[in-house]
Amino acid sequence: MAEQRSEPDSGRRRLLRATLWGGGLAGLGALGGIGVKRLTQDPPAPKRPPLGPEFTYDVSRFQTSDPGLIQWRELSRFPSGLERPRNLCTTPGGHILVCGDDGIRRFDADGRELGFSPIQGRVHAVAVLPDESLLAGLPDQVQVIAPDGKVRAVWELEDVLPTSIAVADSRIFLADAHARVIRVLDLEGRPLQTIGQRDPDKGIEGFVVPSPYFCVRAAPDGLLRIANPGKHTIEAWTTDGDLELAWGRASFAIDGFCGCCNPVSFALLPDGGYVTGEKGLPRVKTYDECGAFTGIVAGTESFPEYVQATQAGTPEAASAGIYVVVDAAGRVLILDAIGGTVRIMVRKEDGDG
Amino acid sequence: MAEAPGMNRRALLSGGLRGLGLLGIGTATGALATRDKRDDEVWQIDPDACIQCGLCATECVLEISAVKTVHSHGMCGYCELCTGYFEPDPVNLDEGAENQLCPTGAIERTYIEHPYYEYRIKPDLCVGCGKCVKGCNMFGNGSLYLQVNHDRCVDCNRCAIATACPAEAFRLVPRSEPYLLRGKEEA
Numbered sequence: 384m385a386e387q388r389s390e391p392d393s394g395r396r397r398l399l400r401a402t403l404w405g406g407g408l409a410g411l412g413a414l415g416g417i418g419v420k421r422l423t424q425d426p427p428a429p430k431r432p433p434l435g436p437e438f439t440y441d442v443s444r445f446q447t448s449d450p451g452l453i454q455w456r457e458l459s460r461f462p463s464g465l466e467r468p469r470n471l472c473t474t475p476g477g478h479i480l481v482c483g484d485d486g487i488r489r490f491d492a493d494g495r496e497l498g499f500s501p502i503q504g505r506v507h508a509v510a511v512l513p514d515e516s517l518l519a520g521l522p523d524q525v526q527v528i529a530p531d532g533k534v535r536a537v538w539e540l541e542d543v544l545p546t547s548i549a550v551a552d553s554r555i556f557l558a559d560a561h562a563r564v565i566r567v568l569d570l571e572g573r574p575l576q577t578i579g580q581r582d583p584d585k586g587i588e589g590f591v592v593p594s595p596y597f598c599v600r601a602a603p604d605g606l607l608r609i610a611n612p613g614k615h616t617i618e619a620w621t622t623d624g625d626l627e628l629a630w631g632r633a634s635f636a637i638d639g640f641c642g643c644c645n646p647v648s649f650a651l652l653p654d655g656g657y658v659t660g661e662k663g664l665p666r667v668k669t670y671d672e673c674g675a676f677t678g679i680v681a682g683t684e685s686f687p688e689y690v691q692a693t694q695a696g697t698p699e700a701a702s703a704g705i706y707v708v709v710d711a712a713g714r715v716l717i718l719d720a721i722g723g724t725v726r727i728m729v730r731k732e733d734g735d736g
Numbered sequence: 737m738a739e740a741p742g743m744n745r746r747a748l749l750s751g752g753l754r755g756l757g758l759l760g761i762g763t764a765t766g767a768l769a770t771r772d773k774r775d776d777e778v779w780q781i782d783p784d785a786c787i788q789c790g791l792c793a794t795e796c797v798l799e800i801s802a803v804k805t806v807h808s809h810g811m812c813g814y815c816e817l818c819t820g821y822f823e824p825d826p827v828n829l830d831e832g833a834e835n836q837l838c839p840t841g842a843i844e845r846t847y848i849e850h851p852y853y854e855y856r857i858k859p860d861l862c863v864g865c866g867k868c869v870k871g872c873n874m875f876g877n878g879s880l881y882l883q884v885n886h887d888r889c890v891d892c893n894r895c896a897i898a899t900a901c902p903a904e905a906f907r908l909v910p911r912s913e914p915y916l917l918r919g920k921e922e923a
Contacts, residue, residue: 395744403754426797428896434790437839438863440870442824591851593813594877613815614851633817635825642875643815663819663875693874696787700874 445635445664446690448682452637453731454669455680455715460726461494463718467505470547470648471718471725473710474511481718481725482506487519487528492710494725500532507595508558510548512570520545520557525572538572544595547648551601552622558597558609563590565599565609567622578624579609587626596647596662596704603651610649615640617649617657617674630674635664638676647704653713660705660717665689667707667717667728680707680715680728689721777908779895780916783881785905788866788873792882795900796864802889803864803882803897805842805857810919811879814852820872820880821845821855838868859885878918886914 463471465483472480478497479490486501487509500517508520516535517528522544527536544561554575555568565578581589590597591613598610606619606627616631635641646659655672658680665686669677683690692700703720710716715728773779781792781803792803817829821843826835831845842861846854864882872880884895898906909916 395748399747425892425894425896426890428795428797429799431794434793434865438790438793438865438867440788440837440867440874442874445824588851591814591816593815613813615816633829635817641817641824642819643813643877645875696870696873 442635442664446683448637448666448679448684452679453682454678455728456731457681457685458714458727458729459494460724461490463723463725464488464496464499465723468718468720468723469505469507469704470509470706471708471716472509472511473708473716474515475711476515477711479710479716479725480509480511480517482509482519487517490725492712494727498532500528502526502528507544507546508548510550510555512550513553518548518550518555520548525557525568527572536572538568540566546595547598547600549599549601549607551607554622556599556601556607556622558599560592560595560597563592563597565607565620576624578607578620578622593643596644598646598648600649600651608649608651608657610646612640612644612647615645617646617659630670637666637668637679644704648706650707650709650715652709658707658709658715660707662704663693665693665705665719667705667715681717681726686719686722689719692721773893773908776911778884778886778889778891778911778914779898779906780884780909780914781882782905782907782916783878783883783918785903786866786869786882787903787905788870788882789902790865790867791900791902792864792866792897795897797890797892797896798888801864801897802885804859804862804885804888805864805866805868805880806883806915806917807855807857808879808881808917808919809854811877812855813877813879815876816851818845818853818855818872819875820868824871837871838862839865843868855880859888881918883915883917 463481465481465488468481468483470482474480477492481488484505486499487506488499489497491497502519504521506519506521510518512518515530519526519528523540525538525540525545526534529535542561543559545557546560547558549556553570557566557568559566564580567575567578569575579590581587590611593613596612600608602608606621609618609620611618615633616629618629619627621627632639640646640661642663645661647662648660650658652658656677657670658667660667664683666683667680669680671677700721706718708716717726717728793801796802821837822829822835823837828835840861840863842858844856844858848854866882869880869882872878895906
C-alpha cells in the first residue's frame with residue numbers, strides 16, 4: 384500500500400519542487416532583468432581614489448588636554464533622568480534642578496532625585512524666584528511653578544526663546560536667543576526694558592547669537608554677565624543696559640572659544656572668576672575675574688560620547704550643549720546634554736592625581 | 737486509498753500557490769529594488785541625515801560632483817571664527833589662503849558690516865567634499881550643507897552617490913521642488 388502511494392506522490396513532489404524552483408527563478412529573473420535594464424541606462428561611475436587628508440575636517444589635535452592644566456576632579460555623576468536635558472541651576476537650599484523636554488527634575492546636592500515637575504514642551508531654562516517658585520523658560524512663554532509643584536502663572540511672550548534666566552534685585556533677566564536681547568521683567572512677568580539691542584549711535588553692536596545658546600548671570604558686583612557667543616566673549620553690562628567691559632578671544636586654543644555659540648554656558652565662581660562650558664569641542668574651563676585663563680575643569684577627552692556624536696555628524700550633537708553652574712559649596716556642576724548626566728566637580732587637592 | 741488523491745490535489749494546489757506567491761514576491765522585490773525614478777522625481781540630499789562622509793565628491797558619475805555646498809544666509813550665525821570658512825585655529829581671521837578651510841578656495845567671504853560677513857559658494861570650485869559642512873555642523877548651526885545641484889546633475893536613474901551613501905541621506909523628491917532647503921538660501 385505504502386509503495387503504491389509513494390510513486391505518484393514522488394512524481395507530484397517533483398512537480399511541486401519544479402514549480403517552486405520555477406517560480407523562484409522567475410522572480411530572480413525579474414529582479415535581475417529589471418536591475419540590469421535600469422543600471423545600463425545610467426553612465427558608469429568612474430573609480431576614483433578616496434579624498435586626500437586636505438579634504439578631512441580634523442580637530443583631533445584639540446581634543447586632548449594638557450594634564451598639567453586640569454585642576455578639578457570628578458566627585459560623582461548622576462543621570463539627569465530627562466530624555467533631552469537642556470539646562471540646570473541650583474536653589475538657595477542646595478538642590479539641583481535639571482530642565483529639558485517634558486519637565487524639571489529636582490535632586491539633592493549628592494544627586495538623589497527628590498521630585499519631578501512635568502511640563503509639556505521644551506524647557507530651555509530654569510531659575511528660582513525669591514519665594515522659591517521656579518521659572519521655566521519655554522519657547523514663547525515662561526511658566527511660574529509654585530513650591531507645591533502647581534503652575535502658578537504662564538507669561539506669554541511672543542517670539543521669545545528664553546535660554547537662560549537670572550534673578551536679581553526683584554527683576555528677572557531673561558536671555559532671549561530669538562531676538563538676541565536680554566529682556567528685563569518684574570517678578571510678575573511685566574516687561575520693563577530690553578538690554579543689548581543693536582544701537583549704532585551708542586556703539587552697541589548687539590549680541591551675536593547663532594543658535595539657542597545665550598547665557599546671562601547676575602554677579603554679586605551688581606552687574607550682569609552676558610555671553611556674546613558669536614563673538615566669543617563674556618560681557619559685563621549694567622542692569623540699565625550699558626556695556627561696561629568684555630573679555631574673550633576666538634580661538635581653538637585652550638584659552639579661547641571657538642565655533643559659534645561659545646561659551647554656551649558660564650557661571651561665576653566664589654572668587655569672582657568664571658567657569659565656562661563649550662560645545663563642539665566639549666570642554667569646561669576656568670578664568671579669573673579679568674578673563675585670564677586659569678585652568679581646565681574637564682577637557683574634551685572627558686566627554687567621549689559627545690565627541691563621538693559630533694564626529695558622526697548627528698543632528699542631536701549639533702544642538703547639544705555643555706551647561707555649567709556653581710553651587711554654594713563652590714563645586715562645578717556640569718550637564719552633558721549628549722551623555723545625559725550631571726557631573727559634580729571639585730578642585731583637586733595636593734596629592735590628587 | 738480514498739484519501740490519497742484528495743491530499744495530493746491539495747498539495748498540488750498549495751505548491752502551485754506557493755510558487756505563484758514566490759514569483760510575485762520576487763517580481764515585487766525586483767520592481768522595488770530597482771524602482772524606476774519617475775520622470776517627475778529627482779535625487780536630493782536630506783541635510784538632516786547627511787553625515788558629511790566625503791563620498792559625494794568621489795562617487796558621482798560626473799568628473800566634478802554635482803553635489804555642492806549651499807549656504808542658508810537666513811540661518812547663518814555670523815560667527816567671528818566661522819568654522820565652515822576658517823581652518824581650525826587660523827593664523828588670522830582674514831581671507832588669507834592659509835586661513836581658509838576649503839582646499840579648493842570655493843567659499844567667498846565678503847565684509848558687510850562689523851561683525852557680519854557674507855559667505856558665498858563658488859559652484860565651479862566646490863567639489864562637494866563636505867569639509868566646510870562638517871566644520872559648520874560640529875561647531876555652528878548647520879547653515880552650510882550639501883545639495884545636489886540640478887543645473888549639473890545628469891539625472892541618473894540610480895544615483896551612484898545615493899547607492900554609496902552610508903547614511904541613506906539621498907531621497908527622491910518631486911522635480912517641481914528639487915531642493916531640501918534649510919531656511920531661505922542662495923547657493
